Amino acid sequence: MRFNKLDLNLLVALNALLAERNISRAAEKIFLSQPATSSALARLRAYFNDELLVPSGRQLILTPRAKELVEPVREILMRIDTTIAAQPLFDPATETRTFTLLVSDYTTAVLIPPLLEALYREAPGMRIRLRDQTDRPAEVLEQGEADFLVIPSQYLAKEHPSAALFEEDYLCVTWEGNTRVRDRLTFDDYLACGHVIATFINTHTNPLATFDGWFMESFDVKRRVEVTVPSMSALPALVVGTDRIATVHRRLAERARESLPVKLWEPPPRIPRLVQMLQWHKHRTNDPAIAWIRDKIINAATLV
Template sequence: MRFNKLDLNLLVALDALLAERNISRAGQRLHLSQPAMSNALARLRDYFGDELLAVQGRQMVLTPRALGLIEPVREVLARIDSTITTPPVFDPASATRTFVLLLSDFTTAVFVPPLLEALYREARGIGIELRALNDKPGEQLDQGDADLLVIPAQFAAPGHPSQPLFEEEYLCVTWNGNSRIRTQLTFEDYVECGHVVANYATGQQRAAFDGWFLERFGIKRRVEVSAPSMTALAQMVIGTDRIATMHRRLALQAEKVLPIRLWPPPLEVPTLVQTLQWHRHRDADPALQWLRELALRVGRAI
């Protein structure tokens, strides 16, 4: 199909090229050979009268014309997906479809199990693909690489709808053999002990907490261990006098199997609000509407 002499099939190729900025990776994304992808790029260059991707050193960079096409092309493809390819009705009992969710290991541990249980009861043909948050979750949502994004409210992608999913508080965790903290955890203990923290994919959440702590109290926590997982923090204080500040649900899970003690934070830590977010052009997708409603119901119950 052509529109204004442009083969509309080339829009998909253009979107992949603009996202990957590499002919081979764009081809892999669309399951096309490199020669086929090179041919698509040649036709696009001819249509737009622009190189689109230009060689610079050992890599390819987007021309100014290509940079200006990123958002319009994504918008067009997202609208096509939401208005033409989406079925008008959705029957969860008979549907066979896979949804992609972007989320942290914390959300995976506390939210996903009851979600999967509910899906098994109500829609056994529905599959779920879980993907870890990368350093640009908003771009993953923009590019259509995910159906739903679960992320703290302050880091939600701008321009897309969202709803609160559930709230979480924090507890402090120490080894039950901690030589300093025996009967209570004081603010002095909290400041003077070393800390084990999560090094999130985006790097923003840790920075947000430490920035808030510094702004509130004028001092920095002494971070001695940084880990890429929230669920592992409790294990990392064992055998030491360190402290981990953890999500309450994770801390309670860890307490059942580890030699640790839980303490209320000796300071008022802001409540975490986890939000459910989706692409604005998928707002009317009946299947995604159904999944959102199920997710919100599960979030209220955990």
């Protein structure tokens, strides 16, 4: 189909190229060969009378014209997907589509089990793909590569709807044989201990702060970090046998105490409660499947 002499099929290729900035990755994303994708780029360059992507070292960068096209092209394709391609009827009992959720390992541990149990009963053919949040979660949601994002409230994308799931606070975890922290945990103790923290790296190799890390940095609390790990749920086990300390979600800390020789303490720097949120793309609010799964996620959150 053509519109103003533009083959609209090329918009799919253009969206992939603008997002990936790499011909090979864009080709994989839209299930085309690399030569076919290169050919699509050549046709797009001719239509827009612009190079769109130009080499810079070993990578491609967007021209100013290409940068202007990123949001409009993404918006057009999302609208097509949600108004034309979306199924008007939804029957969970017979649904076989795959739905993608961007979640942390903490969310996977506390929220996903009751959700999967409910979905298994009511939508046994539905497939769920859990994807981590280390690769620009808001952008992945924008690109339509995920159906839902579960994330703390301060990281929400303002332009998309959301719903509160549950609240969480934090506890400090130490080994029961810790020689620095015995009867109580003071602020001085907290700063004196070496810390085990969770740190995540996104696709641009930038560290992503956890909620407690974001709070500490915001209020200039300097922790002496001795161990970093890409997992919140692993933190309690990593203080065992040491004088180190970890700041952990309360639910994870209390579970860890059931199987590990650890003690739990209220954090001396009072950390605000985390509000865990569910977010979805604004153009998919009225999608029957998205609405149904959204309600199931919100219901599962009452069980955590």
